[in-house]
Amino acid sequence: MTDSPCPCGTGKPFDRCCGLYLSGKAYPQSAEALMRSRYTAYVMGNLPYLRQTWHPDTRPELSAEDLNTEWTRLEVVRSKQGLKRSVVEFRAWFRDGDSERALHEISLFKLHKKRWVYVEPLSEWP
Known part of the structure; x- marks a missing residue:
């Protein structure tokens, strides 16, 4: 999948986009990049990455059954990056x-x- 476009929709090759994060070579430096990489993890069935990137206070028990959805595309509507x-x-x-x-x-x-x-x-945009 290295030369394929990343499922997150940036248009970048997977290995130069979310592939860096899912492989552990890098960690997203923004919430939007993390959200895109989590979408890609759902597409690819990467449970360890989903667990790792979920806050421990709100993280549910996840299993392979949580990955049965066939995701087709991602659209980021808006993003507000804070400190x-x-x-x-x-x-x-x-x-x-x-x-x-x-x-x-x-x-x-x-x-x-x-x-x-x-x-x-x-429930709403802050």
């Missing part, structure tokens, strides 16, 4: 039978041990 807390609004499109549907979420990210982690969905 210790950031918010990203996105739509993650997935296959539902013969149609395509979207998960729309406003996500909260925080710095935890000097790394961005996903915390939880928000």
Whole structure:
């Protein structure tokens, strides 16, 4: 998959985009980059990465069954980067039978041990 476009939608090759994060060679330096890499982890079924990038206070038990969705594309609606807390609004499109549907979420990210982690969905844009 190294020469293929990254599933996160940046248009960059996977190995120069989210592949760096999923392989452990680098860690995302912004909440948006983390969110994009988490989407890619869902696409590729990378449970260890999803666990690692989820805040320990809100992280659920995850299993392979949580990865049964066929994700098709990602759209970042807007992103607000802060120093210790950031918010990203996105739509993650997935296959539902013969149609395509979207998960729309406003996500909260925080710095935890000097790394961005996903915390939880928000009910509205702050």
